[in-house]
Amino acid sequence: MDAQMTDTETLGVVGGGQLGRMLAEAAAPLGVEVVVLDPTPNCPASPVARDQIVGEFTDEEAVRELAARSDYLTYEIELADPDLLETVEAEYGVPVNPDPGTLRTIQDKLVQNQTLAEAGVPVPEFRRVDDRADLEAALDEFGYPVMLKAREGGYDGRGNVPVEDETDVDEALAEIDADGVHAVVEEFVDFEREVSVIGVEGTDESATFPLGENVHREEILRETVVPARTDDAVAERAGEVAEDVLDLLSGRGVYGIEMFETSEGEILVNEIAPRPHNSGHYTIEGALTSQFEQHARAVTGRPLGATDLRSPVASANLLGGGEERRPADHSGDDAVLSHPDASLHWYGKHEVYPLRKMGHLTVVGGRDSRDDDVDDLLRTARDLRDEVTFE
């Protein structure tokens, strides 16, 4: 850093995957440079970041180096170490957002549920599971099926094991933890649809984006459509719940708040991510301010932007196909690029494997005579997604 650099602000980011990449793309126009910490050399964020520090997310020396180079710190992955972030925040005087304490709460799914439930935020019924007896007691109470979740380390459905009947119990317990069970079990929610709100907490202000509707398969997000195809009362209720969550959790930044809409139209919070979220990628083209720009604004103490939709919108993940890990060849993106309503986002990953998030596409409607119907937008997004292959 030379003397010329004193005017430029640097945001240090623990994690340099696609979220860090899109955060760096969005931070530059604000005049904010990004440095990422990631263990994988040439991580997805590295081509658009000022620098990558190569190191584990929890490596003390690497996190100290990141703090020393940064004016602000944030994280784009829940595997960051809240204790270490608190330490460097105090030692280097670099504000960390969202609060490391919030990260700690969210990292433990039992504590997350307890915190939400105690504050009156609706969540599915849940019980702590430390051993087989705990699970059996919960099964007596809830009946089958239930969802058994590892308290820590889950990501993209990993660590979440459905228990459909008694023959699943042994395998589920084994899958959660070989050395002792640290889990939470949740009642089965007969949901009408999965929805999410991207919320953002700023300095003395907060905002929420419109309700999105998410389609998962194999516990991986496939598509999001916005606005969600539900009634206004449900959307309003979901927005209120999201605002309660923002009030409850401390620290500035974007939060991805995943919820179930039950068959009775109730909203239950499923999981919270203290960072930009896959279900908010549509905001890049679909909203007045993207979730990534909002996160950069929030964690650097800038005012928040407007969260209005530009138009109805659908997005679809481009997930790795095939059967094995191999170089990231792909074809078929010309179809996406040639479609007037579609935008493409590759994440710059050098290898592909089944269900790996390689990129996403977004289809926006509402322009002139073009179609505004989210069913049609979703159909277009799926058709274009299916054109892209990794062979």
Add this chain to the structure above:
Amino acid sequence: MDAQMTDTETLGVVGGGQLGRMLAEAAAPLGVEVVVLDPTPNCPASPVARDQIVGEFTDEEAVRELAARSDYLTYEIELADPDLLETVEAEYGVPVNPDPGTLRTIQDKLVQNQTLAEAGVPVPEFRRVDDRADLEAALDEFGYPVMLKAREGGYDGRGNVPVEDETDVDEALAEIDADGVHAVVEEFVDFEREVSVIGVEGTDESATFPLGENVHREEILRETVVPARTDDAVAERAGEVAEDVLDLLSGRGVYGIEMFETSEGEILVNEIAPRPHNSGHYTIEGALTSQFEQHARAVTGRPLGATDLRSPVASANLLGGGEERRPADHSGDDAVLSHPDASLHWYGKHEVYPLRKMGHLTVVGGRDSRDDDVDDLLRTARDLRDEVTFE
């Protein structure tokens, strides 16, 4: 470059100013990495580029290094060397776009005018000026005032000297060239407004963005509003002229085509830039595909995107104020960030001086009940611009 990188395409860019910066921001979602060549360490593009090669735009070794690292080459400044680009194109087999020959044509304002005039593209009357006698002959023919332009090296109005009456002649000749005059003189155009079309030449396709209207002061672009406040026939004519220019010049990429609309509603081409242009910055938020994404698509052989406006739009440059070169402090951008219709783009420049392009802002209209009137959008853009200071 390790074996993992073989799947990632690299675009080498001669020049790493704000155009290179916004090009790198736009290329990343396409899966294209950018390497820039620029003589200034920590140039504006460097934080969002994979790498910066520090060297002069015309440095043979540096341009060879850029070519060796790139799958495609382009330039974001007319000071690139067309001969050297042709050499490395042949030696390294790296396609250079737009064609170096086009750059050569455009670099010489006399040749540019001759090329356009010979093809039937309307331009102001012009004469070659090699000495004082040539200028005096042109003044006899055109009368006062005229515009004397250095044939090479002009940029942002530098090298353009108005000659209002005979007392200006000596100074104008001296300003153009101390060692011998290489200039072109143009008749004074009594223009109604200055307009421009951003055009893009792709592979077997081309496209033009809607007509923009530009406000200059001291020969520097201040604001652009789109659509231009002129009648449909003029806008249509300007689009046709732009298409003729695209047909005439070879090489894929974005071209900024500046034109005069005369008081009689005629269109005359003033100057062409073989690259994204300041008057096209509005496309980032205002059009379906930005000029920077179009340039990245075009020069890498990808399909072009749609050029429709999202809504009426105004943009304003954030130009350095004050009197001397100094560190780039600024304040007042909270007003821009807090306005729901405004977007901010800082260029990451570390020093400010009078009239230096430090950033720009864009105000988009046409949303819900919001205002769609370009006069109002322009007023908002100017008001927000005036909030930003460099003190």
